[in-house]
Amino acid sequence: MRTDRRTFLKDVAGAAGLMFVGCGVAGVGAQSAPRAGVTRRPLVVKGRRITTVDIHAHCAVPQANELLRQSAPTTAAQGSLLALDGEPLAQRLAAMDAQGIDIAVLSINPNWYDVDRDVAAKVISVQNEALAAFCAAHADRFAAFASVALQFPDLAAHQLEEGIRKLGLRGAAIGGSVAGAELADAKFHPFWAKAEELGAVVFIHPQATGSAALNNRLRGNGLLGNVIGNPLETTIALSHLIFEGTLDRFPGLKICAAHGGGYLPSYMSRSDHGCQTFPAQCAPGVPKLKPTEYVKRMYYDSLVFTPEALRHLVAEVGASHVVMGTDYPYPWVDAPVDHVLATPLLSDADREAILGGTARTLLGLRTA
Ligand SMILES: [Zn+2]
Numbered sequence: 213m214r215t216d217r218r219t220f221l222k223d224v225a226g227a228a229g230l231m232f233v234g235c236g237v238a239g240v241g242a243q244s245a246p247r248a249g250v251t252r253r254p255l256v257v258k259g260r261r262i263t264t265v266d267i268h269a270h271c272a273v274p275q276a277n278e279l280l281r282q283s284a285p286t287t288a289a290q291g292s293l294l295a296l297d298g299e300p301l302a303q304r305l306a307a308m309d310a311q312g313i314d315i316a317v318l319s320i321n322p323n324w325y326d327v328d329r330d331v332a333a334k335v336i337s338v339q340n341e342a343l344a345a346f347c348a349a350h351a352d353r354f355a356a357f358a359s360v361a362l363q364f365p366d367l368a369a370h371q372l373e374e375g376i377r378k379l380g381l382r383g384a385a386i387g388g389s390v391a392g393a394e395l396a397d398a399k400f401h402p403f404w405a406k407a408e409e410l411g412a413v414v415f416i417h418p419q420a421t422g423s424a425a426l427n428n429r430l431r432g433n434g435l436l437g438n439v440i441g442n443p444l445e446t447t448i449a450l451s452h453l454i455f456e457g458t459l460d461r462f463p464g465l466k467i468c469a470a471h472g473g474g475y476l477p478s479y480m481s482r483s484d485h486g487c488q489t490f491p492a493q494c495a496p497g498v499p500k501l502k503p504t505e506y507v508k509r510m511y512y513d514s515l516v517f518t519p520e521a522l523r524h525l526v527a528e529v530g531a532s533h534v535v536m537g538t539d540y541p542y543p544w545v546d547a548p549v550d551h552v553l554a555t556p557l558l559s560d561a562d563r564e565a566i567l568g569g570t571a572r573t574l575l576g577l578r579t580a
Contacts, residue, residue, distance in 0.1 A: 252309040255549060255567065258560050263578075264549060265571035266308075267415065268470055268513045268537030269316040271356075273342045276335045280324060283331040305353065307540070312549040314568070315577060316540065318343060318356040319385035319415055325363045326391050332361035336371050344379035355577055357385035357415050365399055369406035376410055382575040383413030383466075388445040396452035401461070408464040413511075413574050417470040418445035446474030451483065454506040457498045466574060470537060472516035473507075477528045480507045511574070513537025514566060515544060519555040526555070531562035535571040 255264050308316060320343075324335050336359050343356040358375030360368035368384075375381040384407065389395065395416070407414050420441030422430070430436040446469050453459050453467070469476075476483070483503035487494035499506060508529050515537045516522050526534055538548045545551060552558075552566050571577065 253312040255312050255314075257564050257567075262564050263314045263568050263572060264312055265536060265568040265575075265577065266313045266316045266538045266540065266548065267468065267535045267571050267575075268417075268515060269318050269540045270321065270542075271318045271343075272320055273339045275342065276320075276339045277323075279331065279335050279338060280327065283334075284327045301350075304541070308353065311538070311547065313538065314353070316354055317382060317415075317571070317575065318347070318354055319417065320357075320359045321385075321417060321419060322359065322362070322387045324359075324361060325387065329361070329364050329367065332364060333367060335359075336361050340371065340375045340379055340381060344375075344381060347380065355382050355575060357381060357383050357413075360384050360386065360403070362386050362390045362400065362403060363393075365401070365403045368403045372403070372406055372412060373410060376412055382577070383407075383415060385415045385417060388416055388418035388449040394452045394456075395449050396456035396458045401458075404458060404462045404465060407466075408462045411464070411466065413466045413468055415468045415470065416446065416449060418442040418449070418474070420445060443471050443474030446471060447476045450474070450476050450507070450510065451503075454483070454499055454503050455494075457500075459506045459509070460498070460500050466511065468511035468513065468535065468574070470513055470515065470539075472514065472521070472525050473510065473512040473529075477507055477512060477525050478521075480504045480528060483507070508533065511535055511570070514548065514552060515539055517545065517551075519551065522551065522555040523557055526558065526562070526566075531558060531565055532570055534566050535574070536567050 255262050304316075308314075320339055324332050327335070339359045343358070347354045347356050358372055358379070358381040360371045360375075362368045372384050375384070386395070390397075390400070393399070406412075418441075420427070420430070420437045422441055422445065427437065427441070430441050450467075450469055450473060459465060472478075481504060487503075510529070511533050512525060512529060513536065514522055514525075514534055516525055522534070536548055536552060538545060549567060552563055555563075558566070
């Protein structure tokens with residue numbers, strides 16, 4: 213087995229083993245290439261060089277997509293991922309250098325939640341081995357979250373443990389729901405238990421998977437399925453984890469939500485007032501604490517666009533619970549570091565924590 217793995221790692225260790233893609237926005241090109249000659253931009257705070265970390269950076273493994281295509285040609289979600297353009301490693305490194313990103317934490321958006329167990333096991337094995345090989349070959353610039361077949365929670369728990377303990381991956385990336393099931397569904401408890409046991413960060417990235425009625429309302433001009441649908445799915449996913457008691461059952465979970473946690477942190481006090489106003493509609497003692505207490509325990513990326521929005525996110529959850537995210541390669545933001553530096557009322561320690569310190573601690577990444 214060891215020999216086989218070494219051979220496999222050798223095969224996929226080149227740049228061709230991974231391709232860098234966006235997160236489900238079919239038809240939109242990758243972030244434009246930075247101009248030639250851009251050099252790495254070291255970030256210095258109070259005279260000290262700090263290591264910046266982007267916790268929200270996409271990629272895909274072509275071999276895994278081919279497995280999905282061969283095994284489940286009708287899988288709905290795979291088309292958008294396959295349709296996206298790849299990107300050479302050199303271009304990505306140049307973009308990271310231009311943006312001041314030292315380490316990108318790669319994740320793969322799940323497009324395998326509706327395939328059977330054998331296919332899912334193969335897809336995840338190929339992906340996680342490829343991620344591990346790539347990160348081992350570029351350890352100074354990349355880390356990665358494991359992918360897991362969450363539709364089979366026991367298998368996902370095993371894949372998470374193997375990804376962390378054997379492959380050196382840094383946690384898991386999952387969707388905001390799993391083939392229509394909420395992450396708070398009791399069937400996922402084995403996965404949450406393993407994540408808690410391992411101290412693994414679970415990065416939740418939405419994929420607009422609303423009901424037919426909601427999806428119909430999000431049609432039309434303006435990309436509303438993404439602009440509204442994605443943060444809404446995150447908001448729903450996190451809210452169920454709170455209100456169904458999942459975060460009480462697994463208090464040690466380290467959850468990090470994309471896109472600033474969707475709408476939840478910006479309007480979280482409504483969650484406290486719901487059960488106060490209509491107690492008959494809430495189970496006694498669930499959750500044990502005020503909902504906002506759980507919001508403050510989770511982590512969020514900084515992808516909220518304006519300094520005022522980031523200031524508010526920090527005011528609600530604390531600077532120590534916000535980590536930088538770019539959504540690379542999609543050009544939602546072009547200066548993610550500057551965004552943090554421009555946010556008012558942050559101390560230098562806050563800025564360093566958001567730009568990389570907290571992520572390095574959470575993920576066990578080395579410092580510069
Ligand atoms: Zn994304």
